[in-house]
Amino acid sequence: MQEILNKLIDRYAIEPIQENRHNQAFVTIEKNRLPDVLTWLRDYEDYTHLAFITAVDYPEIEKIQLTYMLHNYILHTDLGLRVLLDRTRPEMVSIHHLWKQVATYQRELREMFGIDFPGSPGLQENFALEGWKDIPPMRRDFDTKEYSEKTYFPRPGRQTHDPKEYMKEKLYPSAKEDK
């Protein structure tokens, strides 16, 4: 693992590096260098398998973080490449030319996080959310509970109790009327 990390530092001056386990590490790189680094890792360093692409929304720093997870079948090591996108206009270079299946991942990320991948085939097609009009549901400012309450009407006859109020009623009802 250390060897590939050293190479990455030498070649791309990449820092910082977060090593999780002896066979797993994450590096954060500048977003425009990603296709270059991925190509080199895939074609020269045996990181031939793209396991997944995933995103995390960080509204507190106005960024969306993408993670590209690579696997090396010879060494059995995992390398995660991270890039940070501007949250107000999240756009990322498409890498569907490196792995054909990436187009599907990018379609999903467009739908769930609202990230644009210009040139990615079929990007605007529905992935799972047919007819979705709200903000992308995986954005942290999307209120799942509010959406759920608005969209799915409650079943008649439902009733809940607040533990604090219920305990007052049961354990010290005399204090009830005065406060």
Add this chain to the structure above:
Amino acid sequence: MKLKDYLSPFYVWKRAFDKPFTTRKPLEDRPGAPRYRGFHQNDMEKCIGCGSCEVICQNAAIDLVPVDGIETTRKDSGLRPKIDYGRCCWCALCVDICTTGSLKMSNEYIWIDSDPEVFRFVPGASEKPWKNTEAGYSQHENYTLLNLDRIDMPMLTPEDSRKSFIETVKGYSKEEAMKEAQRCVECGLCVATCPAHMDIPDYIRAIRDDNLDEALRLLYDTNPMPATCGRICTHLCEDVCSIGVKGEPLAIRWLKRYIVDQIDDTRFKAILRDEFKPNGKKVAIIGAGPGGLSAAYYLVTAGYSVTIYEASDLAGGMIRYGVPEYRMPYDQLDQDINYIKELGVEIILNNRIGKDTLFSDLYNNYDALFFSTGLNDPYKMAIDGESLPGVFSGLQILDDVTKGIKPDIGKSVAVIGGGNVAMDAARTALRLGAESTLIYRRREEDMPADTEEIHEAHAEKVKFITQAIPLRIEKTANGKLKFIWNNAEMVAKEGAARPSPIAIEGDIQSLEVDAVISAIGQGADYSFLPPEYESKIKFKRGKVIINENCQTTVPKIFAGGDIANPTADAISAIADGHNAAKGIDKFLNKK
């Protein structure tokens, strides 16, 4: 068509007798994966009905409902989650947030019924095939959504603390308090247990939102002595905190202290906005302890003219004279008292009812009376040598030190007892330069003192001798005192709640000390009550009988605090004061 096209269907027959790759129908058993998130299970005994599952559910699929056979207790709301499977998305956040770990998911996933209503159910309440299934999803042992560890409270080291009366607990910084406040799940289970029913989750939320003005208002809604309670409260709330089931309970008491620590007392009036119109009625209060002060605050803010009669030379009662300064600095107590005085409450000091002022005068000159005179008559050990010089009561020592008198306890003391007064006396003796040995008749786990007090006494190197029944005190030839006891064994008696110490015959021990401090409890002194009133007020086992409005059997006389309630702590006295104020208001407005 080629010949191959005619023949190829027959090649299939080549595999006619091989084992098929497909699954044979009808399907028999296809269990879910070991950590599959299937139907919910809930251990009804373990669940405390905190409702965290309901709050976290992003689909609003969970309601809390009463369930037959589940009682509401101090530690259990008596409610249980009911899940609507029409909404559940099996995300398992409810399992991950569960404060007790009672909520789980089995790996069962087949449930067929033609009635849609059955899919709203209370897991654990009814017999379901998956009720006791082992496999399924439960909390991971190394991962939790809850913060189970308390933010450490900065404290003086025991080596430093035992040298002086400087406050041992330093208090949270803003960052620490906000972090600690983050741990609260706002279940509100604690509110019922707090004698004053303080809005605990609400003021913790105000800390989290950094809205301390609001937090202070919430404190004063139910407790006008927050600087005091933020330090010496018995914090029964923390015993029932839902986070305490798996981890360390929220430091509720210290968070309360943090609120008051952060706000300059000159701003209290502006923040609390206590405005009231005098209603022309007068109430007299006997005793300026927490009960009397609390009643005074709620009465004065309801428009009454309030006068407190206090026998000592300063207000505060047992908080001032019975709690050492290293736990309760006097300026903090003064802050609580000063605000109440600022509102117009008159406190007449050095005025003992029955001696300086007659009880009957108060009864005749005021519209109502409230007395909260406390327990300040130390119990006697009833052993020989108790009246020898060098034998003190714990209260006497604490009282002297508050007044700046250095009691003559020499270089070594034996403190008899296991309550908070005993701990306070033992630790005060250390600070006066004496070695302290605590002698208690039962085991350490039987001691009525607060756990922290016992812990800190150990840390400060108070010696503990337990299971020791006092026999007598003798004067030795070199002018010292010899405390003699009989070692005891703990014997469980049928029907008794806890085992009793029984003397082991002949196993007699002794310790030579300069002073013996007896702190085995205290009783009430009702000498201020003239016989004609004492005969009308009902008592039971030395305690005044009061109704839920703190009214005694004489309608115009109200009482509360240690002389009336069984818990006999500051927060209960404060709650009594509040109830009495409400009771007096009700009583006087009915006429």
